[in-house]
Amino acid sequence: LNQAMEQSLSKLMTKILRHTPEQFGVSLDPKDGSCGIHVLLEAIQAQPKWAGITIEDIEQVVRNSEKQRFAIEDGRIRARYGHSHDRVQYTAGEPPAVLYHGTNRKALPSILGEGLQPMNRQYVHLSEGTHFATLAGSRRGELVILKIDTSRAKEAGVVFFYAGNEVWLADCVPADCCSVY
């Protein structure tokens, strides 16, 4: 796969594994959001554009994702994060004292007013380092990185979930736990 194809296949994989598996005849394990890698392969091959795709192509996408979007384990594949509402169950965990969230300048007044909301996803996405936050926040305009005080958030009742590879998820984060980094 060349880079453009790889990106396009990655988008299709996130669509199936995060948002609309039903549309592709795939059912995801309600716990971890996984499906058999061959199930995913067949669903993708059913798309005219992707009839010739192989397991190796899927593995290439998984391997080359800088954010490690996907995980393959025991013949099953899942998106590690990014799901639409009510798709996956994560186990609550103990986050580091500080987490980061990357956003854009235009969203800032609203975030500092009502806090971080999951918007169209199941959870708000946070990270232990600023690199992941930078990649996330740079997608829609001028990057702003927010620093999250997790002890304060926990006092306010926020539960944190670990998605692996430095990514943390939360239902929402009150505004008084967020400051511009």
Ligand code: HQG
């Ligand atoms: C913002 C991508 C106004 C929030 C990324 C973000 C990440 C608010 C946007 C992952 C708000 C939602 C997730 C509020 C939050 N008012 N705006 N109260 N609360 N927002 O895409 O975190 O490439 O759903 O700051 O890189 O940007 O797909 O979340 O800008 O890792 O693998 O509302 O998805 O990864 O946008 O991105 P998103 P996100 P992938």
